[in-house]
Amino acid sequence: MNRFLSPLLIGLLAAGLVACSKQGPDAAQPAASAAPAASTEGAAVGLAISTLNNPFFVSLKDGAEAEAKAQGVTLITVDAQNDAAKQISNIEDLIQKKVKVILINPADSDAVAGVVKQATDAGIKVVSLDRSVNGAEVTSHIASDNKAGGKLAAEFLLEKIGGKGNVVELEGIPGSSAARERGEGFNAGIAGKTDVKVVAKQPADFDRAKGLSVMENILQGNKNIVGVFAHNDEMALGAIKAIEAAGVKNVVVVGFDATADAVAAVKEGKMAATVQQKPDLIGKMGVETAKKLIDGQTVEKSIPVPLDLVKQ
Structure with missing residues (x-):
């Protein structure tokens, strides 16, 4: 009897040890793989x-x-x-x-x-x-402080046009805070300047192509302008194309954002200035x-x- 049970007990103990050795790594593995996923x-x-x-x-x-x-x-x-x-x-x-x-x-x-x-x-x-x-x-x-930027643009534009003349404001996307705040800052900057008249104020949705088309339409009835403030550079660059195509001279164009194209246009003398944000x-x-x-x-x-x- 003892001779028979001893090998059997030895076999059962060995199997139990193998099972335990398998259970440890298998149980630990999911926890190890789950941690990086949660962290990511x-x-x-x-x-x-x-x-x-x-x-x-x-x-x-x-x-x-x-x-x-x-x-x-x-x-x-x-x-x-x-x-x-x-x-x-x-x-x-x-x-x-x-x-x-x-x-x-x-x-x-x-x-x-x-x-x-x-x-x-x-x-x-x-x-x-x-x-x-x-x-x-x-x-x-x-x-950036968009109102302060709009006012900065207004002050510069007033200086360049000698504080008098007809100006145009190209607005950004209606409902956007940037358009609203830049417009408020600009209009606060020119408030009380009786010799300055905003002859047109229209949205061009911060878009260059729309800036071009909107400015073309404005110029059909208002060629006697001396300045343009656009709520961003894309619209300002579109406006410049329209002004050039219409043959209108000496228009001070101020944009907003200081994109690479706008900075290049300032260096070339096509744009007077751009308010520099740092996107x-x-x-x-x-x-x-x-x-x-x-x-x-x-x-x-x-x-x-x-x-x-x-x-x-």
Whole structure:
């Protein structure tokens, strides 16, 4: 009996040891593979851009991507193509992806309020870039002072035209905070100047082609102009083409953003000046702020980005 049981017991003990040795690594393996996945998802940041058909926002994206790489943050960029409905859908997708922070450059400051609330209700921090969100609270807003920039443009334009004459204002996308604030700053800057008359004020949606066509229409009835302020450089460059084609001389054109094409136009003497924002810095600061929020740090409610004037 003892001779029979001893080998059997030895065999059972050996099998038990093998089973235990298998159970240990198999049980530990899922935990080891799950940790990196949670870490990657936790560091994801969404960047909802109004449009990448504009060099200003391409620079903003590039600045954000460079900083995300440096910080080891996964950046998911979505392009609304200046369509508020598409941007809402884009942000809903980012919410489903469970990103930790959404950086939003609104196509329409009012229209995105609802989806921003959805994001914050889901525990996602939202930071607005360049343009503010109306009707919903964000964790932080990173932008240049658009009103100050509009006033800076007005002061320069007044100086160049000698404080008198007919001027044109090309407005950005209606409903966008940038258009509203730059317009307010500009009009505050020329307020009380009785010898200056704004003979036309029309939206051209921050678009170069629209800037061209809108300016062509304005010039049909108002060739006696001495100055143009455009809410961005794309519209200013379009306006310059229209002015040249109409044969109108000595018109002072001031833009906003200091894109590469605009700075080149200033150097060539075609554009008088452009208010210099730093879109790449806005993108960089956006990701820096997102990383702080992911790490549980507090951030300022409003983070200013410095302005300058590029002029002849």
